[in-house]
Amino acid sequence: xxxxxxxxxxxxxxxxxxxxxxxxxxxxxxxxxxxxxxxxxxxxxxxxxxxxxxxxxxxxxxxxxxxxxxxxxxxxxxxxxxxxxxxxxxxxxxxxxxxxxxxxxxxxxxxxxxxxxxxxxxxxxxxxxxxxxxxxxxxxxxxxxxxxxxxxxxxxxxxxxxxxxxxxxxxxxxxxxxxxxxxxxxxxxxxxxxxxxxxxxxxxxxxxxxxxxxxxxxxxxxxxxxxx
Amino acid sequence: xxxxxxxxxxxxxxxxxxxxxxxxxxxxxxxxxxxxxxxxxxxxxxxxxxxxxxxxxxxxxxxxxxxxxxxxxxxxxxxxxxxxxxxxxxxxxxxxxxxxxxxxxxxxxxxxxxxxxxxxxxxxxxxxxxxxxxxxxxxxxxxxxxxxxxxxxxxxxxxxxxxxxxxxxxxxxxxxx
Numbered sequence: 001x002x003x004x005x006x007x008x009x010x011x012x013x014x015x016x017x018x019x020x021x022x023x024x025x026x027x028x029x030x031x032x033x034x035x036x037x038x039x040x041x042x043x044x045x046x047x048x049x050x051x052x053x054x055x056x057x058x059x060x061x062x063x064x065x066x067x068x069x070x071x072x073x074x075x076x077x078x079x080x081x082x083x084x085x086x087x088x089x090x091x092x093x094x095x096x097x098x099x100x101x102x103x104x105x106x107x108x109x110x111x112x113x114x115x116x117x118x119x120x121x122x123x124x125x126x127x128x129x130x131x132x133x134x135x136x137x138x139x140x141x142x143x144x145x146x147x148x149x150x151x152x153x154x155x156x157x158x159x160x161x162x163x164x165x166x167x168x169x170x171x172x173x174x175x176x177x178x179x180x181x182x183x184x185x186x187x188x189x190x191x192x193x194x195x196x197x198x199x200x201x202x203x204x205x206x207x208x209x210x211x212x213x214x215x216x217x218x219x220x221x222x223x224x225x226x227x228x
Numbered sequence: 229x230x231x232x233x234x235x236x237x238x239x240x241x242x243x244x245x246x247x248x249x250x251x252x253x254x255x256x257x258x259x260x261x262x263x264x265x266x267x268x269x270x271x272x273x274x275x276x277x278x279x280x281x282x283x284x285x286x287x288x289x290x291x292x293x294x295x296x297x298x299x300x301x302x303x304x305x306x307x308x309x310x311x312x313x314x315x316x317x318x319x320x321x322x323x324x325x326x327x328x329x330x331x332x333x334x335x336x337x338x339x340x341x342x343x344x345x346x347x348x349x350x351x352x353x354x355x356x357x358x359x360x361x362x363x364x365x366x367x368x369x370x371x372x373x374x375x376x377x378x379x380x381x382x383x384x385x386x387x388x389x390x391x392x393x394x395x396x397x398x399x400x401x402x403x404x405x
Contacts (some may be wrong), residue, residue, distance in 0.1 A: 012380040013355070013362055042356075048337035049357055058243050061272045065239065068273060136355065137262040152269075199268035213342065220370065 006031045014038045060131040060152075067151045085169045101156070103182065104197050107156045107175050108190045114162070118173070120149035121166050132161050136178045138201075144221035147174075165218060172218050173208040176226070180204055187212070201226045239276055242288055247272070253357050257300055257350065259342055271296040276319055293358045294368060340390040348383035351376055 001009075001020040006028070009021050014035070025032050054060075099108075111118075126143035132150045133140050136159060148171075149164040155177065163174040185198040196207040196215050205222055207215050233361060247268055254264035254271075274295050275282075284293055351369065354360040362380070366373040 008377070008381060011384050012377040041384070044337060045387070046342065046356060048334040049252060049256060049353075051252055051338075053248055053255075053268075054265065057251060057268065058247045060265075061243050061269050062240060064269055065243075065273060065276050068276075074336055092356075135265060137265075226298050 002029055004030060007034065010035060014042055054134055056127075056131045056134045059127070060135040061069050063128055063131055063150075064135070064152060067149075074189060103158075103177055103180065103204055103206060104186065104188050104190060104195050106156045106158070107173075107197075107208060108193050109196065109206055110153065110160075110162070110175065111173050111193065112191075114151075114153070117149040117151070117162075117164050118166050118171050120171075123148055124150055129163070132163075133176075136161055138178065138226070140225045141227055142225050144218070144225055165214075167209075167214050168211045169213065172214050174222060175206040175208070176200070176222070177204040177206065178202075235279055239272075239279060239301075242275070242292070246289055246292060248250055249289060250296055251351055253293055254300070256297055256299075256341065256353050256357070258303075263303075267296055267299050269300050274299070290358060290360060290364065293354070293360075297368070337387075337391065340387050343390060344383060344386060348379050348386060350405065351379045352383040355380060 001026040003024075006021060006024045010031075025035050037076060091192065096192065123145065124147050129143045129147050129150050130140055132152055135152050138161075144165070146165045146167075147163050148166050149162075151162045153160050153162040153175075155162075155175065157181050159178045161176045161178065163176075165172045165174060181202055182197060182199045183205040186196070188195045188197065192210075192213075193208050194210065194212045196205075196212070196219065198205050200223060205219070205226075207218055209215070250271060251264055254267040255261060258264055258267065271292055278295075279404055282288060344352070351365050354365045354368065355362075360368065362373050362376045365380075366376045368378065401405045
């Protein structure tokens, strides 16, 4: 190996343990000096690349995997393969038009697609809820109690945090659309569901339930959680 | 221990040991923390479904990076760049080029990495963060080993040029007499 070949190797693979490379470095003082300079650059490069992820990254991945597993089991238990196939056909058939639908309509459709999570009753830890929001880049100032399901779901083309909060007279579905705000507050009824949509933070909070009895308290809790 | 529990334990271990490395790779690939987070999560969810394909635990990192790259590629259209051969490159003597630790903080280097053309940045990430060899990078990028060496050489050359206050496009070094 000559000096030119050494410098090319040094510039493209400075960590190489190629015997000819190491031999040349041992024999050539100028190339050994260049190698030392390159080592300094590599150390600085490695240090600069060390960006740190959110401390909740691993937990949020494990939570997402567990949620996916639970959903899959629920689907299978309910003969959901047919439902999945129907959902896929629907998604392929109308996928291009999803964005044209109001968020309220998309939310009701999403609730139907994931109806099995309405039966969740066991409260999750506050950390699980925080992790889901952290995954969407949001920090909660407090966590409302009574969340029995949380998932980072796509809804049409939007990123959401989807939750279920069971109440004595039926669950309240809470969907926070992270990437789309709304200009106005709206109460609506659609397909037998009562709904409320309101701007909150940079996104939109949507509540869905069979009646509106708990909407005010749930809205208040999430306003406080997402404040600031 | 049941097969299900064994799979779950293996997956948990992979997530806890490698999610940080995957995040760093994803971050430098896409330049956005939230997107990097989503990419890493989607990578691991796909990995979970395909965990039976992983034969050697020691190969897990490169296997996961391969999945991550595919996830990222789904987000962006890609064009195949043209490469020169490494033997056509002029080689500089770096002794007169200030070392980055003398030029600025990590932030300066990070800004330079962000400015690096993706065709140079990606093989550099695969080598420095992923631990891939030139041949492995070549297979992954579906280009020749010589083209990989060219990209890696130029990636470092351009970074050093930027850190020295030069133009990233500049390639004016001459091999010392």
